[in-house]
Amino acid sequence: MRVVMFGYQTWGHKTLQSLIDSVHDVVGVVTHPTSDQVYESIWADSVEDLAREHDVPVHLARRPDATMQEQIQAWKPDIIVANNWRTWLPPEIFAHPPHGTLNLHDSLLPRFTGFSPIAWALISGAEEVGLTAHRMDGELDTGDVLTQAAIPIGPRDTATELVRATIDLIPGVLLEALERIESGTAQWRPQDLAQRTFFHKRHETDSLIDWSWEASDIDRLVRAMSDPYPNAFTYYRGERISVVQAHVSEGIYGGTPGRVFIREGDGMAIVAGPNAHRGRNHALVIDRVRSSDGTEYSALEYFPSGGGYLTADSR
Structure with missing residues (x-):
């Protein structure tokens, strides 16, 4: 399939590398400009640099606008894949490709919707973390789920270790989801939003x-x-x-x-x-x-x- 990837930091980098190594054709990448915000300077592998190394066209943006929408239309993707894109996308973008947008979120949705899900999962006493591939819709992390993978939280695990472990899940979850979509065997499961837990961005005060x-x-x-x-x-x-x-x-x-x-x-x-x-x-x-x-x-x-x-x- 023709894929456009939206992503940022190490999560986006791992996602893009997985797509580059796959049978799919990455026709464009949308990513954010470099930031010195404290949480964005951690796990800072560059999506932009990786794309340019492989001659993949790049569109830099902080948030969606008309220029971005025009670029997506020009690339003619079959699907958009998103991981750690930091702002809301309008339906004119996420619903534009025939297969819509597949978003990767590093929690077991519907729990730990929102921001810093692994840190909040560990703080709250959750028993596991994981990765969810779901269909993007007009709300934050509420779309139908296609695939998930879980990792138990050990008694002395740190968030750093758990982040690395969930990043390692990206290739398997992503490529399994794309294979099901392309083959027509995808079975989408609506989230039980009564079970949704929604967490805010972490601030210095929270520590x-x-x-x-x-x-x-x-x-x-x-x-x-x-x-x-x-x-x-x-x-x-x-x-x-x-x-x-x-x-x-x-x-x-x-x-x-x-x-x-x-x-x-x-x-x-x-x-x-x-x-x-x-x-x-x-x-x-x-x-x-x-x-x-x-x-x-x-x-x-x-x-x-x-x-x-x-x-x-x-x-």
């Missing part, structure tokens, strides 16, 4: 640790904000520190949430959780931190003894 959360919830937040993402953070005696690595304590600790308490193993136990004064909660054991100047320390280097509090601001 500020709330020590009234259960230690297991904070542990998942730390793993969701693993390098190279902006780490989960807190404040200690006026300094902002990033929590690079942590785990849930073996012991039960009581007191006030955020208290830098006592050494457990090679880490420092921080009192955490609701009703911590009742002494029924596990603590979060911090293993490694990064100071505001970028220096990384083991927890016991940074906290040589208990005392003081981790807080939500620099006061």
Whole structure:
């Protein structure tokens, strides 16, 4: 089939490479200009560079306009494939090809619709992540599903590891979906939108640790904000520190949430959780931190003894 690919960052790059390596004819690529926005500078493999290396025509755009619509019409695609295109597409574009637009979304729709699905899945305590190929419609990630693949979330997995794993799913899910569409065997499944969960873009504030959360919830937040993402953070005696690595304590600790308490193993136990004064909660054991100047320390280097509090601001 004649394919136009819409995409950006490593997700779009992997999708385009899969199409280039396939039996399909990539007749054009639409991608965004390079951005210095923090989340867009991560996983920044260039779709534009890959397309030009293979002499595939490229249209750069931040959002759809009349020029883009004219370019799509000139390319005469049988189908559009989209992965990590960052703005809404109108029906004049997504419904233009005979087979419409196949969108790839890195969650198991209808759950984790929207933005940063893997980070939010890990934070929320989901048991698995995955990749969905679905038909694009006029809403965000609500179209009929064609194929899905899932990956279980392990007890110590980080978002970084899960992103890499779901990116590796792209060739199989994409090419299976295209084969079914081309052969006329595609069976589209409407989403149960009553089960839809819709998450917003992550902001720096979303990574500020709330020590009234259960230690297991904070542990998942730390793993969701693993390098190279902006780490989960807190404040200690006026300094902002990033929590690079942590785990849930073996012991039960009581007191006030955020208290830098006592050494457990090679880490420092921080009192955490609701009703911590009742002494029924596990603590979060911090293993490694990064100071505001970028220096990384083991927890016991940074906290040589208990005392003081981790807080939500620099006061």
